Amino acid sequence: MRPALALLMRRLDTVTVLERQDREILAALPIEIAAFEDNHDIVREGEHRDRCFVVLKGLIGSYKLTGEGARQIPSFYVPGDMPDMQSIHLSRMDVGFRTLMPSRIGFVSHAAIRLACAQSFTLIEAFWRMTLIDASIFREWLTNIGQRNALARLAHVFCELFVRLKAVGLVPDHSFDLPLTQQELGDAIGTSSVHVNRVLQELRKEGLIVFREGRLTIPDWSRLAEVGDFDPAYLHLRETGRTVGTR
Amino acid sequence: MRPALALLMRRLDTVTVLERQDREILAALPIEIAAFEDNHDIVREGEHRDRCFVVLKGLIGSYKLTGEGARQIPSFYVPGDMPDMQSIHLSRMDVGFRTLMPSRIGFVSHAAIRLACAQSFTLIEAFWRMTLIDASIFREWLTNIGQRNALARLAHVFCELFVRLKAVGLVPDHSFDLPLTQQELGDAIGTSSVHVNRVLQELRKEGLIVFREGRLTIPDWSRLAEVGDFDPAYLHLRETGRTVGTR
DNA sequence: CGTAAGGTTGAATTCGATCAAACCAGGTGG
């Protein structure tokens, strides 16, 4: 099967159980692949879309701008994710998406997805479920930003990325590529880049992370999870025991 | 028709277009009604549910607790909303729901909703769309809490409640019942209740709100929307022009 | 009355923002 669709399927497998015929329908989806450099807008706020995209490689961030020009990154998207699934039912985009590193993207038309959904209730469930998990992640981020201090917030975000990447098999050892700038991290956790810098130093000093040359290593998972007050339940992954962490 | 279902239908009308047969299916939904006093847990974090609920009267807040015991209210739910729609596809609740004032609730079993969805693709769309709008609201709240100061945050939340209540016809003039404590407001916008108190005074001093005896009045909508950097696009209401504001 | 829940106020403190400058590495072009 085309590797792009294999990846999407693998992701769907982490959230639900697919039957053979669902896999066949998915495998037949027409998908158009494109590569983008760093900092490329894939979808802009306010647009009307007629297709969704799947992350195949790299890292995508959603973003919203306030009237003051500040930017919030409400969430990150890793390979296998369909970040703008919502565009199927909400015509106007309330959020934009851009690459946070060089990325490969697959585009699937709304029409094709609708057709697939019409053929299988299980697929509807699977896609719907993915969007509900997104919402769950937003709730967790709200709690993160609203209630925890900057140190815990950053630790929490690192933990989440670790678990999500691991779930799709992209964390062989205890490290993964994460070429985010401190500004981008700040936009995600709602602090200034200067403060991110200081918090990063703190995390490093405590031996909780190694973060350099665009790569994050987590030497001691359980301690980082402790500091970040992290419980992966909100990610609603199947077989959490197997996919999570190191213990 | 039973008023409970009429309200749900009215809400669905604000987000999508229903056909006659969809209305008939909805009207036949078995619904079980109950009244709850203030501060009553309807759903607790971690539970497994076999039914959804519709807010018929009152105000519901979702909430999450951190390891430190802090509480975040990720969003409010007004009459017509189905706050735990997600429970259909995500068995474990990652969030709890409780009344923020005396409320009337209608319960509909998952089985009944699934059956209704099996009969009408439009209904699936409508429900799915509601959950996607929820997610959109979470994104906006993330931006609100992450990027705006406490004054704008609070103004923004007030604006949202105003628009959402107005959309279901619960804001006859420029005021509505909102018997929230300052603690609860603080849990929603991620600040202490003491600071909420000060911000409220500021908003009052500027003549932007009247907030007493559990009722909020917005004398000058456009100025409050300005202060709160509020743009209702993220609510994805149909005919926004008609339903929003005062101009 | 006395109690409880919520609101208000003040003072001290802390967290994080802001501002500004220095630093550093990788690329580019003379």
Added chain:
DNA sequence: CCACCTGGTTTGATCGAATTCAACCTTACG
């Protein structure tokens, strides 16, 4: 090869927003 630029990181100093703690007030209510 060096000078220069650029984007990002680091550091220090200062400022402001919001927290914390504590006291006090008001109202509702048994």
